[in-house]
Amino acid sequence: MNLHTRKLLDRSFTAAGFFAIVMMACALILILYPIISRGLGAYIFRATCEHRRVQFEEFQAGSRQEIEREAAEIAAVRQPVFDMIAAHEKDLKAELQEAFDQVRALAAAEGGFLQRSLERRLKRAHADASLEECLAVLSDIRESLKGQYDHERFIGVIGVITERKQRVEQAAGKLSDMKHALRDLLGPLPGDRRPELLRSHYGQTRWDRSLHYLDKFLYRYDWDYTNAENTGVKTRTPRADEFRGTDLEPAFGYVRDNIEAMMQPRLTFYWRFLTTDSRDAHFFGGIWPEVLGTFYLTIGAMLFAIPMGVIAAIYLCEYARPTKTVSLLRSCMSTLAGVPSIVFGLFGLAFFLNTVGVSDSKSVLAGSLTLALMILPTVIRASEEAILAVPFTYKEAALGLGAGRWRTVLTVILPAALPGILTGIVISMGRAAGETAPIIFTAAVSVGLAISPLQALDSPTPALPWNIYNLCTEHEAVDEIRHVQFGMVFTLVALVLALNIIAIALRARISRKLRG
Amino acid sequence: MKRMFKKIANCTAAAIAATVMVGTVYAGETIVMDGSTTVGPLAKAFAEFYMRQNPGVNITVAESGSGNGAKSIINKTCQVANMSRFMKDTEFKAAADAGVMPVAHVVALDGLPILVHPSNPVRNLTVAQVRQIFTGQITNWKQVGGPDLGIVCVSRDTNSGTYECFNELVMNKEKISDRAEYVGSNGAIRQRVQSTPAAIGYAGLAFVDDTVKALTINGIAPTAANVRDGSYPIARPLFMFTDGYPKLGSHLQRLVTLCLTEEGNSLIKETGFIATTDY
Numbered sequence: 001m002n003l004h005t006r007k008l009l010d011r012s013f014t015a016a017g018f019f020a021i022v023m024m025a026c027a028l029i030l031i032l033y034p035i036i037s038r039g040l041g042a043y044i045f046r047a048t049c050e051h052r053r054v055q056f057e058e059f060q061a062g063s064r065q066e067i068e069r070e071a072a073e074i075a076a077v078r079q080p081v082f083d084m085i086a087a088h089e090k091d092l093k094a095e096l097q098e099a100f101d102q103v104r105a106l107a108a109a110e111g112g113f114l115q116r117s118l119e120r121r122l123k124r125a126h127a128d129a130s131l132e133e134c135l136a137v138l139s140d141i142r143e144s145l146k147g148q149y150d151h152e153r154f155i156g157v158i159g160v161i162t163e164r165k166q167r168v169e170q171a172a173g174k175l176s177d178m179k180h181a182l183r184d185l186l187g188p189l190p191g192d193r194r195p196e197l198l199r200s201h202y203g204q205t206r207w208d209r210s211l212h213y214l215d216k217f218l219y220r221y222d223w224d225y226t227n228a229e230n231t232g233v234k235t236r237t238p239r240a241d242e243f244r245g246t247d248l249e250p251a252f253g254y255v256r257d258n259i260e261a262m263m264q265p266r267l268t269f270y271w272r273f274l275t276t277d278s279r280d281a282h283f284f285g286g287i288w289p290e291v292l293g294t295f296y297l298t299i300g301a302m303l304f305a306i307p308m309g310v311i312a313a314i315y316l317c318e319y320a321r322p323t324k325t326v327s328l329l330r331s332c333m334s335t336l337a338g339v340p341s342i343v344f345g346l347f348g349l350a351f352f353l354n355t356v357g358v359s360d361s362k363s364v365l366a367g368s369l370t371l372a373l374m375i376l377p378t379v380i381r382a383s384e385e386a387i388l389a390v391p392f393t394y395k396e397a398a399l400g401l402g403a404g405r406w407r408t409v410l411t412v413i414l415p416a417a418l419p420g421i422l423t424g425i426v427i428s429m430g431r432a433a434g435e436t437a438p439i440i441f442t443a444a445v446s447v448g449l450a451i452s453p454l455q456a457l458d459s460p461t462p463a464l465p466w467n468i469y470n471l472c473t474e475h476e477a478v479d480e481i482r483h484v485q486f487g488m489v490f491t492l493v494a495l496v497l498a499l500n501i502i503a504i505a506l507r508a509r510i511s512r513k514l515r516g
Numbered sequence: 517m518k519r520m521f522k523k524i525a526n527c528t529a530a531a532i533a534a535t536v537m538v539g540t541v542y543a544g545e546t547i548v549m550d551g552s553t554t555v556g557p558l559a560k561a562f563a564e565f566y567m568r569q570n571p572g573v574n575i576t577v578a579e580s581g582s583g584n585g586a587k588s589i590i591n592k593t594c595q596v597a598n599m600s601r602f603m604k605d606t607e608f609k610a611a612a613d614a615g616v617m618p619v620a621h622v623v624a625l626d627g628l629p630i631l632v633h634p635s636n637p638v639r640n641l642t643v644a645q646v647r648q649i650f651t652g653q654i655t656n657w658k659q660v661g662g663p664d665l666g667i668v669c670v671s672r673d674t675n676s677g678t679y680e681c682f683n684e685l686v687m688n689k690e691k692i693s694d695r696a697e698y699v700g701s702n703g704a705i706r707q708r709v710q711s712t713p714a715a716i717g718y719a720g721l722a723f724v725d726d727t728v729k730a731l732t733i734n735g736i737a738p739t740a741a742n743v744r745d746g747s748y749p750i751a752r753p754l755f756m757f758t759d760g761y762p763k764l765g766s767h768l769q770r771l772v773t774l775c776l777t778e779e780g781n782s783l784i785k786e787t788g789f790i791a792t793t794d795y
Contacts, residue, residue, distance in 0.1 A: 196782040197561060221726075225637035231663050231713050232635040281560040354591055361548040361593045362578070440580070445548070447560050448576035449567070459546050460576050474579050474701040476557040476722050476787070 032493075039490020042483045046207035047268035049074050050187060054202055054284045059276050070264060077261040080254060081182070082190050087247040088175065089131050092168050096134055099164040100125065102157050103141055117144065130191070131172050138165050174242050181217040181239070182255075185210060186262065198280035199477075205284070206483065207265035214259055218252055273487055277450055282471065282484045289450040291491060293364070293461030294433055297443060298499075300368025300456065301375060301432040306425060308372070309379030310414075313421075316380070317387045318409055337377035342437035344374040349441035364456035367443025367463075374438055375428035382424020386417035416514065419507045426503035430496045436465040446470045464492040544572035545767055551578075551585020551598035552677050553701045554720035555754050558624060559598050561783045562774050566767075573767050579701070582677030589757055590614050595768055597757040600626065600677030600720070618757045623775040624789040626720050627738030628682060628750040629730035631706065633713045638662040640732045643749050646686050649716060652693030657714065669696035670708045670717035678702065681752045682718050718750075722788035740790045754789065 049070050055061040100122065107118040118141065125137040142161045145154045183189055187203035195201060204210040220239050223232035240252040255262070276286035320326045348370030352358050358366050390413050398408040414421075436444075444466035451459050471485045472478060478485070549559050556579040563575035578594075585597035586607045591614070603611070603618055611618050630646055632638060638660055641649075648654040650669050657665045671692055672679040683689065699705055702719040709715045710727040721738060724730050730738055733749055742748040762768035774780040776793065784791040 195786055196565065196779050197786040198564070200786060223634050223637075223729075229663060231633075231665070232637050234635070280564055281557070353593055361546075361588075361595075362550075441584075445550075445576040445578040446556070447563060449574045451574070455546070455574075459574065460548060460578065462576075470579065472703075473707075474553050474556060474703045476703065477725070478703055478707075479725075479727070 035486070035489055035493055038483075038486040039493070042487025042490065043271065043273055044267070044269050045483070046265040047270065048203070048205055048207055048210055048263035048265050050203040050263070051205035051268070051270075054205055054279075055272065058198075058279055058284060059272060061272060074262060074264065077258055078186060081251050084248050084251040084254075085175070085179065085182075085189070088243070091247060092131055092171055092175070093134055095168050096138065096164055099138060099157075099161045100134075102160050106154065106157050114148070131168075131175070135165060135169060135172060175248070177220070178217075178239060178243075178248070181213070185213040185217050185255075199283040199480075202284075204263070207263065209480070210259065210263050210265070214256070218256060274491065278447075278484075281447060281475065282467075282481050283477075287464070287467075287484070287488055287491060289448060290462045290464045290467050290488060291495070292450045293444070293463035294465070294492065294495065296364045296451075296453070296456050296461065297367050297371060297439060297463055298429060298433045300364060301371035302425070302429060304369060304372035305375050305379050305428065305432075309376055309424075310383050310421060312376075312380045313383030313387055314409055314414075317384055318405065318413070333377045333380055337381065340437070341374060341435050342440075344370055345438040345441050348373070348438060353442060359458040361458070362441070362443050362445065362460035363458050364443055364451070364461050365458070367439045367460075370438045370442045371432045371435060374435065375432050378428040378431070379424050382427070383417070383421045386420025386424070387413060389420060390416045419511045419514075422503055422507045422510070426500055426507075429499055429503070433496050433499065434465055434492060436469055439463055439466055446474070464488050464495070468492070544574060547573065547575045547596065547768060547771060548588075548594040549575065549577045549596040549598055549756075550580060550588040550594040551596075552582040552600040552754070553579040553703070554582075554600040554626065554676075554678050554722070555598035555623070555756070556702075557722045557787045558754065558784060558789055559596075559756075561787050562623075562771060562780070565779065565783060566771050566774060570767065575771070581673070581675040581700075582680070583675040585757070586611075586618075589618060589759060590616055592616065592759070595758065596772060599755045599757055600752065601680040602755065603757065616759045618759065619761050621756045621758065621772040621775075622753045622792055623756050623772070624754045624784045624791060625743050626722075626752060626754050626789055627743040627748050628678065628685070628718050628752065629721060629724055629738045630733060630750070631709045631717045631719060631724065631728045631730055633709060633715055634727070634729045635713050636662060636729065638731065640735055642734050643686055646716075646733070647688065647690060650687060650692050650696060651690050652695060665714040668712055668715040669693060670705055670712075670715055671696045671698050672702075672705065672718075673698045673700050676700075678718065678720060682750070685750045685752070720788075721790070724788065740785075743790050744794075753792075 052062055052067060052070065056064070056067045103118060104122060107115045107122070110118075121137055121141050121144070125134045129137075138161050142158055142165075145151060145158055148154065151158070179189060183192070183200075183203075185203055187201065188195065204213055218239060219236045220242070222235045222237070224235045225232040227233075238252070240249055243249045243251075273286040274291065275288050277289050278285040278287065316326065316330070348366060352366040352369050353362065358369065394412050394416060395408055398412040399405075403411070443460055444463045445460045446462065446467060448460065448462050451461050468485060468488045471481065471488070475481065547563075549563065551559075556577065559577045563577050567573055567575055577598075580588075582599040582601055585594070585599050586603055588594040589597035590607065590611045597618070602620065608618065630641060636657065638657060641660060645654065645660055649660075649667055650671070652669075654660060655667055657663055657667055669692070671682070683692070697708065699708060702723040705717040705719045706723050706725070706728055709717045736742050736748050738748050738751070743751045756772045758768060758772060762772065775784060775791065781791045781793065
């Protein structure tokens with residue numbers, strides 16, 4: 001090989017190495033950028049007044065005066081819309097009036113049982129009754145008139161009722177759609193029945209979601225299937241068109257122009273996302289139970305895996321004779337390191353929960369034991385390598401000075417191997433924190449409170465990796481709470497990163513001390 | 517060197533102590549609910565509502581499928597098994613052998629809407645057509661009055677109670693075509709259907725939103741009234757199973773009978789399901 005070829009090979013190797021590093025950096029940016037940018041969106045975002053109300057009413061955060069002042073301001077801005085709706089409803093009710101008048105006249109003319117029954121129904125459609133109620137009363141009256149044996153006599157009244165009802169019903173349907181869209185944006189409207197689900201108590205808490213729902217309020221999205229040969233086309237029509245010429249028409253322009261005053265978005269650093277529990281299946285609140293659960297599971301796994309792993313490594317390196325059994329043991333361990341994590345999960349369920357019965361239900365304890373089993377091979381392998389890397393002269397010196405084998409291991413070999421052991425522990429700690437499969441059957445649930453360490457022995461817990469998966473695949477309203485999911489991913493990555501940084505710092509300190 | 521070890525030991529001790537302090541101090545009853553992903557939204561709403569009214573009770577909800585719910589209650593690892601189908605003979609037998617006596621509480625009714633992409637012009641299918649689509653006899657939307665598109669069938673996994681119900685009510689025990697995709701949850705079905713114009717799938721009522729379109733079956737829409745009077749053909753009750761009837765007045769009993777109260781009724785309606793009673 002001449003010099004020229006050698007140079008060329010050398011350069012191309014440099015180029016390949018450089019290329020690999022650039023690729024890795026690109027991949028890192030590609031993966032980390034959305035995690036960080038969208039994940040931070042759960043912590044830092046433009047929060048609306050509804051967010052502050054949730055925080056105050058559910059988590060006692062913020063001052064009462066501030067909230068009340070804001071509520072008064074918002075109510076003042078929102079009121080015109082509600083007034084327009086009320087005026088429109090009144091108009092629609094007025095259109096029904098003729099039908100009611102005819103029924104009333106009929107009742108007076110008939111007298112007797114029919115009068116009593118009609119008047120009882122009419123009473124339900126009093127002046128303050130809702131439009132839906134009035135329509136329902138009319139249907140009810142029509143049915144009862146039709147049910148009379150001599151219903152031909154009422155054919156005129158029935159005709160008026162039917163005609164009026166049809167005319168108003170269509171408008172009422174549009175109004176109800178519009179109110180539904182408004183409810184999604186602003187929360188319950190005045191006069192609504194109080195809902196039980198917490199998510200329906202409040203309007204949009206985030207400005208980005210508010211804009212999404214504003215669009216849905218201003219425009220009606222439909223599918224046009226006129227071309228039967230092809231798939232439908234999405235159409236977008238301004239909702240204002242449906243109410244042209246009514247009291248409600250200006251409402252749409254008003255909401256569009258005043259949306260900021262109605263929602264009062266303010267850039268907020270929502271640190272409580274980390275420290276509060278969730279409400280209504282993650283619609284509101286934070287992820288503290290998940291963070292705490294992940295923490296318990298990781299610490300628990302470490303408590304089991306580190307002593308067992310290090311002791312096993314010491315035994316294998318220092319005490320075991322190099323027999324066939326030991327080498328078989330080593331290859332078994334390597335195999336164990338390659339077993340898919342879901343297999344560990346199922347093993348944990350079958351062994352720790354069903355056979356041994358460490359707890360009555362899924363529990364942090366069972367999950368920790370399973371995770372510990374999963375990371376044990378890594379811990380043993382890393383510790384073994386670290387112990388083997390300690391120069392033989394250290395051991396010779398210690399033994400030469402009269403130290404026993406146990407003392408040599410404890411005072412000379414282990415401290416020297418500590419940085420390497422720590423590296424192995426750090427790697428496996430990150431893995432334990434992030435694994436989903438082993439905890440599905442042994443520890444994780446989708447909803448639960450934060451638990452105390454004592455409860456960890458027999459209670460299951462939510463945990464970040466499982467809840468990320470659960471939110472994205474199983475949650476009934478996943479599109480509403482994407483930010484929570486990204487927030488969880490970001491928190492998990494940050495948590496693992498923090499663990500790693502702590503361990504790296506610790507390791508650097510120890511190495512420095514060792515060097516003297 | 518010894519000092520360093522001591523330091524590490526101290527650090528560990530401090531970390532453990534911090535964990536102990538940080539953990540919310542609280543001691544109460546824990547109720548574990550496990551099972552169906554379809555019943556999940558309702559179970560979560562019940563749990564939330566109940567915990568709010570009874571502080572000190574910790575209710576955890578896991579969504580792992582009806583089959584796993586049954587296994588959990590047989591293994592006594594949960595107190596409530598949420599199931600979107602009734603227990604099978606084999607499960608009852610296993611339960612009896614393990615000394616567990618499953619008692620079914622019907623908490624709500626659920627229609628099984630057949631979902632397609634909203635761009636799909638097809639509005640109505642008969643049960644027979646749905647069956648033929650899933651057995652693979654009908655492979656193109658053209659055959660049922662739609663556009664020229666190959667049908668993508670999305671089904672739940674076989675561990676699911678929703679799958680069992682679909683299998684019984686629609687498939688008539690005929691085999692689902694090998695080309696069908698199997699996914700692990702209701703949410704995954706919706707996601708698959710909302711992103712695939714040619715897809716057809718089925719899920720619980722609580723999982724239907726405006727990103728997918730629910731078809732009418734035999735001309736009947738899966739509304740509350742149609743499900744309750746039995747005219748919508750693909751409907752089933754949702755169950756919560758307990759081991760024996762829970763002690764009267766216990767948290768467990770009040771939790772599984774929450775559906776009979778007025779608040780429970782509203783919760784059922786607001787999550788999208790159909791209450792057995794109507795207030």
